[in-house]
Amino acid sequence: MKEIKEMRAVTLMCDQLMEKVGCEFVALAMQNEVGPDVRWHYASGNLNDKYKRISVRFGKGIAGKIISSGSPMMMTDFPKGVIGKVTDHPIMLAEKLVSTYAVPLFFNAIPKGVLLIGNRKTTTFSEEDQQRVRETGQALEQILKAQIL
Amino acid sequence: MDVLNSKQQISSYIINSQEEEIKRIALELHEGVGQNLYSILTGLQFIEASEKEPEMKNYVREMSQLIEKTIQEIRLLSVELHPPTLTTLGLLPAMKSYIKLYTSTFGILVDLESSGKEKWISEKNRITVFRVCQEALANIAKYADTSNAKINFIWSESELIISIDDFGKGFQPDETDFNHPSSGLAAMKERMLLTGGQCHISSKIGEGTSIVLSLPLVSRE
Ligand SMILES: Nc1ncnc2c1ncn2[C@@H]1O[C@H](COP(=O)(O)OP(=O)(O)OP(=O)(O)O)[C@@H](O)[C@H]1O
Ligand SMILES: [Mg+2]
Numbered sequence: 001m002k003e004i005k006e007m008r009a010v011t012l013m014c015d016q017l018m019e020k021v022g023c024e025f026v027a028l029a030m031q032n033e034v035g036p037d038v039r040w041h042y043a044s045g046n047l048n049d050k051y052k053r054i055s056v057r058f059g060k061g062i063a064g065k066i067i068s069s070g071s072p073m074m075m076t077d078f079p080k081g082v083i084g085k086v087t088d089h090p091i092m093l094a095e096k097l098v099s100t101y102a103v104p105l106f107f108n109a110i111p112k113g114v115l116l117i118g119n120r121k122t123t124t125f126s127e128e129d130q131q132r133v134r135e136t137g138q139a140l141e142q143i144l145k146a147q148i149l
Numbered sequence: 150m151d152v153l154n155s156k157q158q159i160s161s162y163i164i165n166s167q168e169e170e171i172k173r174i175a176l177e178l179h180e181g182v183g184q185n186l187y188s189i190l191t192g193l194q195f196i197e198a199s200e201k202e203p204e205m206k207n208y209v210r211e212m213s214q215l216i217e218k219t220i221q222e223i224r225l226l227s228v229e230l231h232p233p234t235l236t237t238l239g240l241l242p243a244m245k246s247y248i249k250l251y252t253s254t255f256g257i258l259v260d261l262e263s264s265g266k267e268k269w270i271s272e273k274n275r276i277t278v279f280r281v282c283q284e285a286l287a288n289i290a291k292y293a294d295t296s297n298a299k300i301n302f303i304w305s306e307s308e309l310i311i312s313i314d315d316f317g318k319g320f321q322p323d324e325t326d327f328n329h330p331s332s333g334l335a336a337m338k339e340r341m342l343l344t345g346g347q348c349h350i351s352s353k354i355g356e357g358t359s360i361v362l363s364l365p366l367v368s369r370e
Contacts, residue, residue: 036218048296050256057225057254058218087287090255096294110211 002147004030004041009143014115015044017136021129023117025095028140029056029063030105031112038067038114040091050094056114061089062102063114070111072103072134077122091116099123101130103137107145115140153343161343168231168276175231183223190216225250231276240275241267241302244282248300255290258297265304269369274344278311278364281337281348285313285360288333293317293358308346309364316357322350 004010010028018026027043038056040063059068066073076099079086086093092100097118105113115137117125125133153161193213200206227233228250235243241263248259270278282300289298295317303310334350337360341348345365352358 036214036221048256050296053252053256053258055253058222060222086291087255090290093290094256108207108211 004028004144004147007143007147010140011042011044013136013139013143014042017115017117017132018044020132021117021125023119023123023129025097025116025118025120027051027091027116027118029067029114029116030144031067038063038112043095047095051091054090054094061091062100063091063116066102066104066114067111070104070106072101072130074101074125074130075099076124092118096120099125101125101133103133105137105141105144107141113140113144157343160339164340164343165273168273172231172236175227176233178223178230179227179233183220183227186216186220186223190220232279235275235279236272239267240270240278243275243279244300244302247279247283248286251286251290257290257295259286260297260299261302262300263302263304265302267302268304268309268366270309270364270366274364277340277344278309278362281340281362282311282313284333284337289313289315289317289358292320295357304366306366308366309362311362311364313360313362314357319352319354319357321354322352 014026014028018024023045025043025045027040027046029038029040031038036058038058040051040054040056043051056063056067058064062073062075075082075092078089078092078098078100082089091097095118098121100116100118102114102116104111105115107113115133117129117133190213193209193216197206197209197213200209228246232243232246234246245261248261252258286298289295293315295315298313298315300314301310301312303312338348338350341362341364347363349361350358351360
């Protein structure tokens, strides 16, 4: 499989989403071809390289929960009101995010990826912005489908 | 241990029984639940290999992947709760395996060095030092805003000195109330005192935080 960060169509789509929504951060996590490991393959607006070393834990944090549940998630004022431990949210800590909205990417009806947008201030992402993320997620599924399995 | 007052003895007793319980859960997850899931995985892989119908084969493959993820998560959870190596191989190997997990969880690189000859430490003290390091590392992930940290173990005849340094944003220690009952930093100090050792916390805005632990070493009776 070609590296995701080298797939122009994918990175362009993420960057365009960030621009359209006007948010500070966008990232794409995907399950590896072999084994259950989920990693952040691409990010834009990042403050550092930590995301490259993070391995998303199944069922933990926003990305881990999305992969295990298959439903979108929003946080508006992290760490206020967080369920469980603050340290269960590594990408929020690593990138100093305060708000985020993220959706699952499905392959063969199974969630194997996460598209996430975020801000470093409190935000309630509008229905319109959420729709944009979902649409980009679906478009990414189409591009990436050919690369998976 | 007779230098502890009765209040400290009670804290010590409560902490020890909780640690025993955590250890039991970690072991049960690792050896019990983990092993059973592993047997199920082997069974599913066997079914997948012998299944001819493609849709069913795919379905079984997805199921085994889910089990695989669950096994991995259980293994990580048990390392976090109480690394099996802490009991069998000792403090340093347990720290090494925890740091690996820490880096892959938070993306923060930790440089671990040890000098001098590693000595025997009682299991109670091993756990204490491990917990204190865990808390220091958790604080770094939460507040330090840095990609690097450094842990040094220095072994001598009579004591083990551990320093945990980050080069992050630091804080004003005197403005932080160490005596606040729910403070992680206060708990670190208290737990080190219960071992007969000490814990020094220093920090400077813009330069980072340094935590130095000392643990007296006694020869194994
Ligand atoms: N490595 C660090 N870098 C920067 N600031 C720190 C660091 N460690 C601690 N602090 C500061 O010290 C304060 C107290 O830390 P402490 O561990 O006692 O509490 P906490 O982590 O907020 O909560 P708890 O540990 O009880 O879950 C923190 O709120 C933070 O502001
Ligand atoms: Mg703390």
